[in-house]
Amino acid sequence: MAQVQATKFKNPVVNWIDSRLPIFTMLDHEYNHYPMPRNVNYLWAFGAIAGIMLMIMIATGLFLAMQYSSHTSLAFDSVERIMRDVNYGWLIRYVHANGASMFFIAVYIHMFRALYYGSYKAPREILWILGVIIFLVMMGTAFMGYVLPWGQMSFWGATVITNLFSAFPIVGDPIVTLLWGGFSVDNPTLNRFFALHFLLPFVLLGLVILHTAALHVCGSNNPLGIDPKGPQDTVPFNPYVTLKDGFAVVIFMIIFAVFVFFMPNYMGHPDNYIPANPLVTPAHIVPEWYFLPFYAMLRAIPDKLGGVLAMFGSIALLAFLPWLDRSKVRSCKFRPVYRQFFWILAIDALILGYAGAMPAEGSWLVIARIGTFYYFFHFLVLLPVLGKLERTRPLPNSISESILKGGGSIAAGAHAKPMEKA
Amino acid sequence: MRALKTAILSAALALGIAGAAQASEGVHIPKQTWPHAGIFGTIDKAAAQRGFQIYKEVCSACHSMRLVPIRTLAGIGFKEDELKGIASGYEVQAGPNDAGEMFMRPGLPSDRFPSPFANDQAARASNNGALPPDLSLMAKARVGGEDYLYAFLTGFEEPPADVHVMPGMNYNKVFPGHQVGMPNILQPDGVTFADGTKATVEQQAHDVATFLTFVAEPHLDARKQMGVKVILFLLVLAGLMYAAKRKLWSTLH
Numbered sequence: 001m002a003q004v005q006a007t008k009f010k011n012p013v014v015n016w017i018d019s020r021l022p023i024f025t026m027l028d029h030e031y032n033h034y035p036m037p038r039n040v041n042y043l044w045a046f047g048a049i050a051g052i053m054l055m056i057m058i059a060t061g062l063f064l065a066m067q068y069s070s071h072t073s074l075a076f077d078s079v080e081r082i083m084r085d086v087n088y089g090w091l092i093r094y095v096h097a098n099g100a101s102m103f104f105i106a107v108y109i110h111m112f113r114a115l116y117y118g119s120y121k122a123p124r125e126i127l128w129i130l131g132v133i134i135f136l137v138m139m140g141t142a143f144m145g146y147v148l149p150w151g152q153m154s155f156w157g158a159t160v161i162t163n164l165f166s167a168f169p170i171v172g173d174p175i176v177t178l179l180w181g182g183f184s185v186d187n188p189t190l191n192r193f194f195a196l197h198f199l200l201p202f203v204l205l206g207l208v209i210l211h212t213a214a215l216h217v218c219g220s221n222n223p224l225g226i227d228p229k230g231p232q233d234t235v236p237f238n239p240y241v242t243l244k245d246g247f248a249v250v251i252f253m254i255i256f257a258v259f260v261f262f263m264p265n266y267m268g269h270p271d272n273y274i275p276a277n278p279l280v281t282p283a284h285i286v287p288e289w290y291f292l293p294f295y296a297m298l299r300a301i302p303d304k305l306g307g308v309l310a311m312f313g314s315i316a317l318l319a320f321l322p323w324l325d326r327s328k329v330r331s332c333k334f335r336p337v338y339r340q341f342f343w344i345l346a347i348d349a350l351i352l353g354y355a356g357a358m359p360a361e362g363s364w365l366v367i368a369r370i371g372t373f374y375y376f377f378h379f380l381v382l383l384p385v386l387g388k389l390e391r392t393r394p395l396p397n398s399i400s401e402s403i404l405k406g407g408g409s410i411a412a413g414a415h416a417k418p419m420e421k422a
Numbered sequence: 423m424r425a426l427k428t429a430i431l432s433a434a435l436a437l438g439i440a441g442a443a444q445a446s447e448g449v450h451i452p453k454q455t456w457p458h459a460g461i462f463g464t465i466d467k468a469a470a471q472r473g474f475q476i477y478k479e480v481c482s483a484c485h486s487m488r489l490v491p492i493r494t495l496a497g498i499g500f501k502e503d504e505l506k507g508i509a510s511g512y513e514v515q516a517g518p519n520d521a522g523e524m525f526m527r528p529g530l531p532s533d534r535f536p537s538p539f540a541n542d543q544a545a546r547a548s549n550n551g552a553l554p555p556d557l558s559l560m561a562k563a564r565v566g567g568e569d570y571l572y573a574f575l576t577g578f579e580e581p582p583a584d585v586h587v588m589p590g591m592n593y594n595k596v597f598p599g600h601q602v603g604m605p606n607i608l609q610p611d612g613v614t615f616a617d618g619t620k621a622t623v624e625q626q627a628h629d630v631a632t633f634l635t636f637v638a639e640p641h642l643d644a645r646k647q648m649g650v651k652v653i654l655f656l657l658v659l660a661g662l663m664y665a666a667k668r669k670l671w672s673t674l675h
Contacts (some may be wrong), residue, residue, distance in 0.1 A: 038674065080489045080558070083641075090641045207634070236672065243670055247663040254656045261649020262461060263564060273563035273638075274555075283598070 008176040009421070022322070030216055034240045035234035037222035039399050043117075044220065044241075045248030046110040051208060052249055053103040058201050060096040061145075068148065070194035074189045075150035076275045094264040100142050101267045102256045104290035107135065117341055118330030119221040127214040132319045134207045139291070139315075141200040144193040146288055151272030156285045158185045158193070164298070168304040224402055225330030226395055233399035275334040284359060292356030293349050295334040310372060317379050324379055326387025334393040338386050347380050449474040449596050451566040458635060461650065464643045465636045472496040472615050472638070473633025476626055479613050481557065481672065484549060484604075486537035489558035490637050493531040497640050498633075512536050550590045550602025561631070561638040568631040575627035578606035589622045 009015045009024060019026040036044075047341055060234035067086050082089035111131070147158045162185065164374040165175040181188025219228065228234045237240065259266060267289060271282050287295050294311050301307035317324075332339040348371050355368035396402035426574070457466040474495065492509045500508065513530035514536055519525055529536070535555075539545035546553050564570045573596040581593035581600075591601040608626045615621055636642065 077489065084489070084491070084494070090645060094645075135431040164581065196634050239670060240674075243663065243667045247660065247667050250656055250663055254653060257649060257652050257656060261645055261652065263644075269565075270565050273559040 003063060017372055031242075032236060032238045034216060034237040035228065035231070036220055036237050037228050037233060037399055038127065038235045038240075039219060039222050039224060039403050040241070041223055042244075042248050043109065043113040045111060045245045045252075046106050046224075046228065047304050048245040049249055049252050050106040051111055053106055054201065054208060055399075057099050057103060058205070060092050060099065061198070061201065062091050064096055065198060068194075070148070070191050070275070072150060072190055075148065075190060079149045081346075083316070091260070094260045098256065098259045098267060099265060100145060101136070101288070102252070104142070104171075106252070107138065108290070111135070112346060115345075116332045117221055117223060117324070118225050118327075120322050121325065121330050122322065123218045124221065124302050127211060127218070127387060128322060130207060130211045130214055132315065134204060134211060135318075136315060137204050137207065141197060141204065142288065142290065144197040144200070146272075147190065149272060150190060150198060150276045152274045152276055152280070153269045153285070154274040154278035154281055155278065157183060157287055158189065159289070160285055162189075163309075164308045165307040169305075193202075200229050210403060221330065222399065223333060224396060224399055225334070226399065229398045230297075261264065286357060289353070289357070292354075293352035294356070296323070296352040296356035296368040297372045299356075300365065300372040312375075314372075314375060317376070319361060321379065325383045327390060327392065328387075329392040334395055335386075336393065337390045338383075341378060341382055341386070345375070348374050348378070380386065424442040429634045449598075450570050451596060453569050454572050454631075456568060456632070456635075456640060458632070461646065463646065465498060467499040468617060470636045471500070471633075472617070472619060472626075473629035473631070473636075474498070475615065475635055476608075476613055476630050477557070480607055481630065482535070482538060484545070484554040485557045486539070486554075486630060487535040487557045487637065488537050489534065490557070490640075491532060491534050492529065494637065494640050497643075498636055502531075509533060534657070554604065557634055561635040563638075564630055568635045571631040571634055572627045575608055575630060576624060592632045632657060 003366070009018060015023050065080065066079065067082045067089065069075060082093050084090075088090075114128065114131070142158070143161060147154045162179045164175055165179065166172040170176070171309065179189070179192075180186065181192055222228075269286060286292075294314060297314055298307045300308050313389040327335060327338065329335055332342055351367060352371040352375065355364050355371060358364040360368065431510045439636045457463055457469070457593065477485075492512075495505060495508065496502075499595065500617055509529040509531045512533070512535070513526045514533050515524055516527045517524035542553055561568050561571060565571070574594060577596040578592060579588050579595060585593065585600065587593050587601055591603060592605050593600055594602045608623045608630075609620050610623055613621050619625060641644075
């Protein structure tokens with residue numbers, strides 16, 4: 001974004017606007033000509049997919065908000081009214097509810113892609129930290145959204161999660177009172193959660209714009225983890241990557257549609273179709289699936305404050321990743337030892353997720369404890385040590401040399417005549 | 423391609439966790455075959471109409487269905503005059519009139535099904551302290567859905583010798599804790615179906631479960647039909663996108 005050069009456009013109106021406010025030049029620069037490493041694979045599409053999911057969530061959320069009532073005596077019934085009486089209300093709500101899960105799937109894949117290919121390393125530290133903040137805000141937004149239908153899991157999930165803050169000494173109880181707007185989860189809680197649930201997606205949008213701006217300063221990483229050395233290593237974003245990302249988006253939408261139309265309640269909990277009742281506690285209070293690994297960490301520590309610190313710490317830790325990983329080599333392709341540990345971490349996250357869904361007793365508790373220990377061990381011990389000890393494989397000289405094996409000349413020739421837009 | 427496979431695999435694993443979260447209840451619920459299951463499945467309207475008859479003659483004595491407007495029944499094949507007939511069989515409170523008094527009038531298709539009790543306390547007082555739950559969302563509000571409803575309605579039996587059933591309670595093999603306030607209400611030929619279907623307990627349980635699936639999800643048929651169209655469209659679009667992408671990127675190599 002740093003340097004915006006005036007471009008000449010054919011359309012005189014566009015030109016007139018652009019000479020006064022160069023938004024078209026900026027878009028042309030950032031999305032038409034933005035150089036993408038030519039070797040990126042389909043995992044690089046998940047950033048775009050996550051962005052589209054955010055748009056879908058804001059659009060469907062807006063229409064839901066037009067029909068929803070954020071009063072404890074009306075909330076549950078108003079959601080059912082949307083499902084039964086509002087034109088295509090069932091579609092909008094199922095897209096929104098399943099969209100949250102799909103958004104998390106996209107973001108988790110996006111994050112693990114960054115971990116695998118070392119996308120958080122210099123010079124992309126701020127880009128990565130913005131991503132961690134996006135993840136945190138997203139979790140808060142999703143949590144508050146789940147409270148809004150005011151079913152049993154909404155109410156008891158809200159009770160459990162807000163009570164976490166009471167673990168902190170001195171400030172804990174005032175924070176909880178502030179979150180509740182009273183002395184228990186009640187109407188003021190629902191009202192403020194609705195207000196915040198409407199606000200935070202736009203905060204997310206702002207963060208995503210910053211995230212993208214930071215990305216466009218240093219450019220996208222790629223599976224080799226080496227910087228492009230010139231135009232022979234890159235392709236213009238449009239049409240090459242727009243088309244490739246577009247294909248990936250359509251495939252993702254097919255999976256999304258399978259959930260929305262054929263198993264819309266698969267990722268939800270049946271108890272949330274029972275209206276909230278402060279006098280009846282569900283047999284097991286479980287959060288949505290995307291919180292389960294963190295829920296497992298929370299319950300793994302026998303001390304309440306310790307559990308809360310472990311849970312928040314597991315995310316805060318990610319912000320320090322660029323400095324915990326000492327290796328100069330980015331991509332796992334050239335880090336044979338780290339690559340093994342990466343997959344162990346991925347499996348550890350899945351095991352933690354499974355343990356989070358199980359009652360916190362017996363062997364599941366032991367497994368959750370081992371999993372939690374390993375999570376922190378990976379980031380705090382393995383990563384710094386591996387960076388020093390690991391013998392990495394030699395890096396290729398350039399992207400084009402690596403993929404074409406014949407040097408950059410052919411690639412440069414192809415790049416000289418990018419396809420005309422139809 | 424390998425990367426794509428990895429991505430899909432990890433997504434599938436993550437979703438597996440969600441399934442595990444729901445499958446953690448104790449009793450095994452046998453799966454039934456439902457005409458509304460599967461991609462092209464639609465609600466069996468005849469079964470749902472029989473289910474409505476059972477709801478009206480049996481269930482509604484204790485259970486409310488307060489979220490469902492009577493006109494919803496158009497979705498299982500009732501015509502407008504039939505709906506008016508069904509609705510006028512109910513008395514609903516309206517008002518206040520010009521004298522400031524509430525009065526009763528015959529129901530309209532736009533009314534919701536009236537509840538058998540004025541409030542939860544009245545329901546408990548008439549049912550030995552137990553609260554008959556609302557049936558509007560019952561098929562979605564229990565683990566196992568309609569399979570659970572079928573298993574529950576056919577699951578009343580004599581308690582095993584070592585189980586002491588509390589006074590006023592009944593033994594049910596699938597209910598959590600096995601003791602439930604609701605009695606074994608479905609009896610063979612307890613209702614007489616107009617279409618001549620033999621009213622066995624299994625048949626009634628199947629029909630009620632079908633009806634409750636419909637009222638919990640009145641747009642189920644429309645949803646699946648739209649889903650087939652959406653996915654076919656997306657598959658064609660994906661094919662075109664992939665071909666275009668291949669053609670474009672081939673100029674690079």
